[in-house]
Amino acid sequence: MTDTNKPEPSGSDAQDKAVEEELKGVPEEFLDDGDEDQSGEGGLEEALAGLRSDLEAAKQETLYAKAETQNVRRRMEKDVTDARAYAATGFARDILSVSDNLARALDSVPQELRDDEKFKGLVAGIEATQRELDKVFGQHGITRIASMGLPLDPNQHQAMMEVPSDKHEPGTIVQEMQAGFMIKDRLLRPAMVGVAKKPD
Incomplete structure (x- = not known):
């Protein structure tokens, strides 16, 4: 007579069966059979080193991209300004x-015409127009370049002629033929001037 009662699986057998159930459907290449040799551990270290290298390269690329984006934004802001x-x-x-x-x-x-009653209104109108124009220039940052009595500045003055003079140092502006103007910090039009030179 045979015993129909099967022996109860031991604790370790029950654990093995539970693990097998959990691992069903997992691809074989992801399963570790516990027989890794030293070369397997070396391969893992190489993979980790490669991943670290890739991560560092990605960080550098991100930093470069952020810096370039910041530079482009600053250039655009300057262009708009x-x-x-x-x-x-x-x-x-x-x-x-x-x-x-x-x-x-x-x-x-x-x-004599400025004092004449018939022309006073005309002269006053022209003067008022000139003052209004100067005011508008000032509102838009347009300023006249100082010239008379100053040394010649090639960045703001254009010498048109030389004037012999005993009273001024050579290179000093003694005549202004046309006023020069700046718009904020940029040259709008150079002043056309005459500069002193030593008499012959």
Whole structure:
């Protein structure tokens, strides 16, 4: 007579069966059979070293990308600022001729006509227009370049002629033929000047 009662599996057998159930469906290449040799451990170290190297390279690339993005953003901000600051440059350069003509008109009016009742209103109107134009220039950062009595500055002055003089050092501006202007920190138009030289 045979014993129909099967022996209860031991604790270790039960654990093995539970592990086998858990590992069902896992690909074989991911399973460790416990028989790794020294070469397997070396391969793992190589893989980890490769991953560390890749991670460091990725960090460097990220830092470079962030720096480049920051540089592009700064360049764009500067371009926008410059565009706002100097947008009126072309128009301002053209309108300077209007200012020149007004100044010439005022300079050409003799004193007796300025005192004449018939011309006082006309002269006052031209002077008011000149003042208004200067005010608008100031609002847009357009300023006149100082010239008379100063040394010649090639960045702001354009020497048109030399004037013999005993009273001034050579290279000193003694005559201004046309006023020069700056727009903020940029040259809008150089001043056309005459400079002193030693008499022959």
